[in-house]
Amino acid sequence: MSRETPHLAPFSRQELMVIEAARQLRDGDIVFVGTGLPMLATTLAQRTHAPDVVMVIESGVIAPQVRPTPISVSDPKAMYRAMKLGTLREVLGCLLQRGLIDVGFVGGAQIDRYANINSTQIGPPGAMKRRLPGSGGANDMASHCRRLLIITHHEKRRFPERCDYVTSPGFLDGPGGRARVGLNPDFAVTVVTDLAVMENDPRTCALRIVRLMPGITVEDVRAETGFRPDVAPDLREVPPPDAEVLDRLRHDVDPGRVYLKSEDAVPTAGR
């Protein structure tokens, strides 16, 4: 798990994870986004390759020019110079459910083989061990976005074979699952972690490894995943960050390192 690209500025795996997530956004995308790493990555995309990415935030915020670093969907820094401040119904109903959002961008909780998300509880219904915050707008995003982007730290407990509780639907039980329950089957998921990028296999609907973080192997990823992900035929390595992009992330997007972890901000070469 070492990174060996000494000609580049040192960067942490968390930084590259945010940068790689930002790369998933195309200019002009309308992105429904929560705070934390999703908002960091979206802001970074706006300040680098995709200036016309539009953010929509569930508290009723449309097209803000986010100031660093909002810690909440109701933080005024997330509302700075918005084009509209309105209501939850306007953004979750009249944009998201209406089909006008291109990408839903959420942070992780439990994500299973079929990209179902659990943010409600650890332990199955009837045998809860730990209560989590609940859906919020996540179920709505997973139900209505054609593209769902997830950013999360990669560890085994976060990637079970099957979520204890399906808060937000991925592909449910696999091919045809969404159509069977009445959800739009036109759906794609990308999961960006500090070890890899996973996407749903268009045929099986299961998450599979499409890119690896520098220095990470397929076996490293599988060791930290509760199910056994397949590997896409065109497996590649996540490119290291441009110095310019890294600089923007560190100095413009989260200069206070509110979400970027300080302990591995400038990793040593041997990490």
Place this chain on the structure above:
Amino acid sequence: MSRETPHLAPFSRQELMVIEAARQLRDGDIVFVGTGLPMLATTLAQRTHAPDVVMVIESGVIAPQVRPTPISVSDPKAMYRAMKLGTLREVLGCLLQRGLIDVGFVGGAQIDRYANINSTQIGPPGAMKRRLPGSGGANDMASHCRRLLIITHHEKRRFPERCDYVTSPGFLDGPGGRARVGLNPDFAVTVVTDLAVMENDPRTCALRIVRLMPGITVEDVRAETGFRPDVAPDLREVPPPDAEVLDRLRHDVDPGRVYLKSEDAVPTAGR
């Protein structure tokens, strides 16, 4: 049909009709009102016995202080110093259908024995002779108000036994009619005309004569009514207007006589 109260200022039957309609409103009533005579009567009530009557207008206007004389629900004179200017959904949905309107106040078209209203067409479905404007908010008012107030010129063609087309539900086919179709049965109708005041008989649901305009007899009313209205046991005469009230109507509410007919504004004693 002569008026013999020479000690009072002369007044037209139309003026007394508006004044009598205003008397139907209680202070504090929230009244959903269209333009024309309903708005005149409501404004008069505000400027006389019921200053805290609140007007709500379908274009999205809440609690205006109407300036004389609005000719449309979208006339800015109907919006003057409103407490809120909003949307049709907010007033027809979130106030009217929500149950927060006390009185719906409409002008007349066809009104039948059971207070059903037709503002859609002359001639039955399939055999239309004349197209009228349609429901507008009238069906909504008749569906959701507990009290419906109607002001209209009294002539036989306006009071058929049965409306050609039920645009807005009164009591439909009589006792139990509203409950049978799923409408709130807690409903009362008052019709103020230039000949009489009619209200629904609580037992039969049919409109009956409860007050007569000065100089008008029950037979005068029946001669101009397409069904035979009963007479309430406590039949009284509509009191003539206070000089003060008449003055307000003429000088504050409709000084330009936009809706008050000029031809009988100051009737001769022999009228």
Place this chain on the structure above:
Amino acid sequence: MLVMPPNKVMTAAEAVARFVHPGNVLGMGGQNIGRCPMALTHEIIRQRVGGLTVVGCNLSLSMDQLAAAGLIRRTECGTGNLERFGTTFSWRRGIENGTIEIEDYSHLAMVSRFLAGEMGLPFMPVRSLLGSDILWAPDGAPKPGKAVITENPWDPAERVVLVRALQPDVSIVHAQRADAVGNVIIEGFATHEPEMMRASQHVIVSCEELVTTDEIRAHPERTTIPFMYVHAVVVQRYGAFPTSTYAYYDYDGGQIGAYQDAARTGSPAIDEYLRRHVWGCGTFDDHLHLATDADRLTTLTHAMQELM
């Protein structure tokens, strides 16, 4: 992916040519004598885009001119009328002579249909219409497809009507202000327009004033409709004339009356009205030159200011 073009400003001629097509379901903004999208309506007439299904709550002057021009196949609305100025005569004539199909609703039922449309739902419940003939076809038989009466699953004794979602192909609205990317500010009353605009596949907005996006961002709580819904912005001062624009100018009773006189009598007066005022004018500004003058417009502006 919805792209945000940097500039959606175009002429009425360009906007109508690009976004209004024969046979479209056309959402109509404005109400009675307020903020009818007259400039955009004139352009549709000028380009003779026909076979339209016009939808809205109250349909008035703009709809009636489309009817007079023979461009309407069908309407779905709550009312057609101009209140004190009389009914919408061309529409009435079209219905009575069978050239215009109608589907009647109440205002609340229509806005409920737009509400379903803007929220991406297939239908909306409403408690109006029960017991009325509006639910039924003109021949008195139940009308399949218009509305469904259903029970409240939590209280089977309670009935509601389900009305079908309505998502116009294109809506036309005249607003006070907009910016070049399509953020729209409607001042004062807004009738059914917010729901209708958000429900529409395309929206053309004409506006009195073009403002900068910086001005939009300075007061984000005043934006009525954000840019995602809006495809063309047409800057047209007095674009609702002879109807009023709240905070800008009052209606012109004389010009509305002149149209109504022609519409009431029908051919050839109404054809002559359209020939002079629409087809004979290259632009809406030409129509304004013909129908009014600077003094009169100043008077209408002062009349409105006096009410603010």
Place this chain on the structure above:
Amino acid sequence: MLVMPPNKVMTAAEAVARFVHPGNVLGMGGQNIGRCPMALTHEIIRQRVGGLTVVGCNLSLSMDQLAAAGLIRRTECGTGNLERFGTTFSWRRGIENGTIEIEDYSHLAMVSRFLAGEMGLPFMPVRSLLGSDILWAPDGAPKPGKAVITENPWDPAERVVLVRALQPDVSIVHAQRADAVGNVIIEGFATHEPEMMRASQHVIVSCEELVTTDEIRAHPERTTIPFMYVHAVVVQRYGAFPTSTYAYYDYDGGQIGAYQDAARTGSPAIDEYLRRHVWGCGTFDDHLHLATDADRLTTLTHAMQELM
């Protein structure tokens, strides 16, 4: 008949005593760290009004303090959390130890329930929740009464969920401005509050500033909620502290953190927090004296102004 009293202004103590009763369904305004109705919440705790069902979209600091005080029987919401400040620990503890019942929804499903409530409808369709465990009871069985899956009558292949209308007995909201008769101006983001307030049987609004009704009438398009829905107006500067009030002051991370530290550890720290900050204070101003000072409040005000 709804009477409009000339003056709905009263103290928090009067408002809570009159309108919040044991066992009520309590609609909660605010979201996360923004505009939580802290002054009104403290008063409910001070009067120990218990057995509450707290409903909202995101429930955060105000809900958690009610939970810490043992006043919540049940919640119906989309989330309980404070984002960067962690979860709502007292709520989590209550759920885990079985003292708080929960009914989970998505945010859109909750606002759809308020939408039905504000429109006087028994239910609202929503296309979220399909396929998720949110539709089902904790034991995995279908949960009668929570939601009904139905077909689109116009396209039986299409499914929607019907969620039940929600009309809270009383809602508490902190707003920027209100007048004495109860017209309310919410500035900036408004979350689920407009729908919830219009759906409620009673609404208590606390506000930063009392304005005259003339000021309301001067800008009628800025009124968020008209007076009909509002039963009490409590004037309380910094009434959302330590959460933020848009355009007035930013959140106070230190004070939120102090509460969270106590809530995370539970008894006796959390009891001590409430004893000092709520029960030990006669009014919310006393709490402000204890928890902050004029310099800090000025700093929070400047921090917000810098973002306007």
